Structures are given as C-alpha cells and as structure tokens.
Amino acid sequence: MGTLKVTTPSDREIVMTRVFDAPRKLVFDAHTKPDLVKRWLLGPPGWSMPVCEIDLRVGGKYRYVWRQDNDGTQMGMGGVYREIVAPEQIVNTEKFDEAWYPGEAVDTLLLVERAGRTTLTQTVLYESRAARDAVLKSGMEKGVAASYDRLAELLASTKR
C-alpha cells in the first residue's frame, strides 16, 4: 500500500505518516481492540505479543508485552490514555519497563479519512532530544539490527 515516511520535524519528535486503503473506523479498531492489535504490532520477525490489555477511556491504561519466541526474551511497555476521539485521534503516554530512553513519551495518533482511504500520522514526543536520539539509535542494539547482522554473517559465509 502506501509508503511509510519517517521525519524528525523538531528535536524531540519522530513523526510517521502512512496511507491505508481502508476506512478509518477499521484502522482505529486495529489500534484499540486487543485481538486485532496482537495480529500486527509485533516489531522484528520472530516476536509475538502475548499480552495486550487496553482500557480505552481517558485515564485508562494499556499494557503491551512482546516475546521473542526463540529465546523467550520479553519486552513490556504501557501507559495511560489522555485523549480519545473515536475514530479520529488518540493521545497516550508510553514507557518501557526497561528504560532504554529517559523519561516518558507522548504518542499522538491521528487518522484522516478521504475517499475510503486513511492517512495515519503517528507523532512521538520525547522528553528530551537525548531520548529521541536514543530511540533512533536503538535500531543498532535492538532486535532489528541483530537479525540484519545474522543475515550479513550468513551472506558472508555463503559467499566464500
């Protein structure tokens, strides 16, 4: 479908924009109904999402836990809903169990529908520039890079 655009419009933000070929009601459901969230919000290959709890009301909490199925490594995060305008906007806080960036971040999900298609804009506002940059650099330390490293090793060994 659409291409994902990632930008850093200010020194504390990361913004992602992408178009989905579906009405926004469905995109909203896919972000707020646990049995749907679990089917796509998984991160790098090999991870599943055994825990997804959502109390969708202002002041309500959500809790996500991912698990790497190979070695059992778990990663959890959660936060509180600050604003809910269904099916248009959600503002919530996010904090990882193992703090790999300082402080708490605030996520804003905005869904705009036009002719049956939905433009998603996800903004993550970090407490500091250092926190934002830590997230951008994390690709290296976290799972993504690990699998690319394995791939690189594999390619290097088969070349010979």
Added chain:
Amino acid sequence: MHDVHRLDATFAALADPTRRAILARLASGQASVTELAHPFAMSQPAISKHLRVLERAGLVSRGRDAQRRPRRLEPKRLGEATRWLERYRRLWEGNYRRLDALLERLKTKENKWEP
C-alpha cells in the same frame, strides 16, 4: 563515543525547518551566503548562524573560492543520519504491512455483514 556525539549534532541541526531548507537548496548545487539568504527573507547574519550549526554538524562545508566562500552539502554525513531513520522506518514498515493485510481481511468481513 565519537559517533554518538556527532550524530546528536547532526539530528539537532536537522531539527530546524530553515536549516532543512538550506540543505535542500544546497542539494541542487553550492551557493554563497548571499544566495542562500535570498529566498528566506532573513538577514545574512541569521543565515550565517544556521550555517555555522550545519558546519559544526558536518553537514555543510566551505568551497575553495575565497571571494564567494560558497557552501556545499556534505552528503556523507546526511547519509549517516538518514540511515538511523531508515532502520526505524523498516521496523515500522513491517508492522504496517501486517496491518494492511489485516485491514483487507476486516474490509471483506464487514462487507459480508452488510445487507
């Protein structure tokens, strides 16, 4: 860690819209401070200040011509910064591709229930 500090400077430099516009202008060829100041309705000292930030971040360098002192883009450093963004993008692109597939399934399900 040298790399990390350098990257901090690069992202900080990229976080300003005027500086991004200057980089976009330099992507189409080198330019003097006067030429750069022109489209921005900004004083030359203000542009020079932005250029100093970009130079410190290694994103812009000065050309040889002593009179014009043209500034030019250093694409290598810009490439380092965009590679970080690219990693983040790839992770989310995977998620959103799965979401595409899920939405397709939800759409057909919904249509079936319609009278």
